[in-house]
Amino acid sequence: MKEELFLIVEEPIDVPALVKKVERREAGAITTFIGTVREWTKGKRTVYLEYQAYKPMAVKMMKVIDQEIKEKWPDTKIAITHRIGQLDITDIAVVIAVSSPHRKAAYEANEYAIERIKQIVPIWKKEHWEDGQTWLGDQLETVPYPSGKPIIKE
């Protein structure tokens, strides 16, 4: 069975299993980014979060990010899993794992991936505060998309 590198799941994410997906004999560095549900944001307390995705397109966009990364950092291998549904404080929402022969590319490609997820992957977060709830808009505050659409290639 071909291992899926880009997934949207509804269950807790198995971090070591994701790391395993990018492990290679030629890789000396693996970076991971683990995005967790934070309790406090600018003085406001989150009780829980709800994530929704346009699943097939979200997976497709993660593969677009993979292609972009392969062009910029040719020796890297990347895997991403994003969880959706209801998540509590400290639950893991997203994990990105990148392997590379050398560490610099593993850091850079990983950070690039999370930035791009926040730009082009159709996943939405609903904050449930103590006193209300709201679907969050673009967290990058580049409202809306200046060029009329998210930049897919640079």
Added chain:
Amino acid sequence: MKEELFLIVEEPIDVPALVKKVERREAGAITTFIGTVREWTKGKRTVYLEYQAYKPMAVKMMKVIDQEIKEKWPDTKIAITHRIGQLDITDIAVVIAVSSPHRKAAYEANEYAIERIKQIVPIWKKEHWEDGQTWLGDQLETVPYPSGKPIIKE
């Protein structure tokens, strides 16, 4: 029992346990760096590696790095475990986990930590090639220390 954030061990490193050490309700981002034993380096094939440490000083120097990071990125929490002894290809030699309310600091502090480990933590790597073996010198190629000693504070 107080959990040790900085360790030198001789057994395989438990990555999720290390991530757990830095997990906090106010943290939304955790980065990890996993340094693995690479098979090929500049066309030369490694069969296995051997790491040796001056253990008490290594732990002390990791705590120095912790202090440096706390000054530069006050909201971060970091844990480091380095394995020593004989390691085979793809085995994990070092894991660094950093948590932070926001991701930028988690990436920056993590990368800073691995750079500093390679500068001031007394751990040595012996490469066992197919046709010989050698203790590696300073991999940063800043031979020796220009100021007469490794820079402890910037």
Added chain:
Amino acid sequence: MITILLFAHLQEEAGKDYLELPLENITVEELKKTLKNDYSFTQMDQIMVAINEEFALSTDIIKQGDTVALIPPVSGG
């Protein structure tokens, strides 16, 4: 007839996760105008349109059988 998938606050405002509209062979821009004027959708400026799981330009044409989705600013990660 085209099917339009809704997400996040759009889904809650509409009370359902898709719309079926008697439209076709219109541009993305025309679709957004129609949604704003005839169906009272607000903040259409901030909404991207995807056709068959790809972000579409405002001049792209929506044809019979296309899967259209309204994509509010994303907030994953």
Added chain:
Amino acid sequence: MITILLFAHLQEEAGKDYLELPLENITVEELKKTLKNDYSFTQMDQIMVAINEEFALSTDIIKQGDTVALIPPVSGG
């Protein structure tokens, strides 16, 4: 008498992991010279000295009871 811990290639060259030398109240620089001249240690320029688990300056003085270690360029990570 001071005890000097050895690591990596120094340990292999000496065939043991520490030395006991009849020295004390000397500077780090003097220790390095002595090791080079009297004990045939090579590449002393690249070796750092730690006293009591802290990197020492070449002018620092080694006293009776100090734990001294020779630190070749490190290669962890």
